[in-house]
Amino acid sequence: AQTVTQSQPEMSVQEAETVTLSCTYDTSESNYYLFWYKQPPSRQMILVIRQEAYKQQNATENRFSVNFQKAAKSFSLKISDSQLGDTAMYFCAFMKSPGGTSYGKLTFGQGTILTVHP
Amino acid sequence: GAGVSQSPSNKVTEKGKDVELRCDPISGHTALYWYRQSLGQGLEFLIYFQGNSAPDKSGLPSDRFSAERTGGSVSTLTIQRTQQEDSAVYLCASSWTINYEQYFGPGTRLTVT
Numbered sequence: 001a002q003t004v005t006q007s008q009p010e011m012s013v014q015e016a017e018t019v020t021l022s023c024t025y026d027t028s029e030s031n032y033y034l035f036w037y038k039q040p041p042s043r044q045m046i047l048v049i050r051q052e053a054y055k056q057q058n059a060t061e062n063r064f065s066v067n068f069q070k071a072a073k074s075f076s077l078k079i080s081d082s083q084l085g086d087t088a089m090y091f092c093a094f095m096k097s098p099g100g101t102s103y104g105k106l107t108f109g110q111g112t113i114l115t116v117h118p
Numbered sequence: 119g120a121g122v123s124q125s126p127s128n129k130v131t132e133k134g135k136d137v138e139l140r141c142d143p144i145s146g147h148t149a150l151y152w153y154r155q156s157l158g159q160g161l162e163f164l165i166y167f168q169g170n171s172a173p174d175k176s177g178l179p180s181d182r183f184s185a186e187r188t189g190g191s192v193s194t195l196t197i198q199r200t201q202q203e204d205s206a207v208y209l210c211a212s213s214w215t216i217n218y219e220q221y222f223g224p225g226t227r228l229t230v231t
Contacts, residue, residue: 035219043207045222091161104149104216105174108161 002027002094006109013082014117020067021077021112023092029053031097034068034075035106040088048090051075053097082116089113120144122223124210130229131200139195139226143212150193151213151220152185156206164208167193168216200230 003026013019025034036048051059051068058066063083067076079086092109123142131137143150152164163177167187178184182201187193197204207227211220 037222042224043227044224045209045211047219047221050219098216104151104166104168104213104220105163105177106151106153106161106211106220107163110160 002029002032002096002107004092004094004107004109006090006092006112008112009110010113010115012115012117013079015082015084017082018078018080019082019114021079021090021092021114023075023077023109025073025075025092025094025109027073027094027096029096033095033097034066035093035095036064036066036075036077037091037093037108038086038088039091039111040085045091049077079114084116084118087114087116122210122212122221124208124223124226126226127224128227128229130231133202133230134199136196136198137200137228139197139208139210139228141193141195141210141212141223143191143193143210144221145191147212147214147221148190149213149216149218149220150187151211152193152195153209153211154179154206155209155225159206161209164195166216197228200228202230204228205230 032053034051038046049061063080089111093106125140151166182198185195207225209225211222213220
């Protein structure tokens with residue numbers, strides 16, 4: 001079974017600054033996907049960024065980038081130029097690659113509440 | 119285009135009653151997932167559908183929970199004889215197919231009194 005751990009229950013950052021959210025995972029799989037989702041107070045889960053385990057290059061999406069360390073099983077999210085709208089709960093999630101009966105299932109971490117202060 | 123929609127947005131029910139939660143996925147998405155979000159358990163997978171079939175029901179917490187999907191589109195999650203521990207936000211997600219990004223609905227907050 002896979003586990004995902006987010007060790008920072010809460011983080012805060014000043015507007016325009018950079019913040020990094022941590023995530024580690026445990027799996028015996030070699031092929032998988034990792035995701036960061038954002039959940040604002042509206043409750044809607046929004047996909048922030050996706051990383052395929054077979055890709056060495058770290059994924060980036062505008063102000064969001066990841067530091068994927070496969071050997072260390074670490075997948076951190078860096079938010080640059082933080083904005084007030086980034087205030088939300090952030091979840092790290094793991095998905096096995098297709099095969100067997102568990103593909104498509106997301107395993108989530110406990111979440112990190114990020115507050116961006118003006 | 120329209121995103122994933124869920125109804126009702128909020129549901130308050132008495133212990134022992136049955137409830138039905140509905141999910142309308144994004145048009146064309148073949149895969150559909152149900153998750154539960156609660157304070158004690160975090161986010162947990164319940165069940166997923168590929169088309170109308172559910173290959174993985176391993177996450178359903180008890181036999182009081184069931185789900186179906188008809189016409190490869192709308193899905194209904196039914197909880198029979200609700201218990202207070204069923205109180206949670208139930209999230210639905212859909213994707214083009216099983217290994218694509220999942221897009222979530224706004225969830226249904228269920229409160230069992």
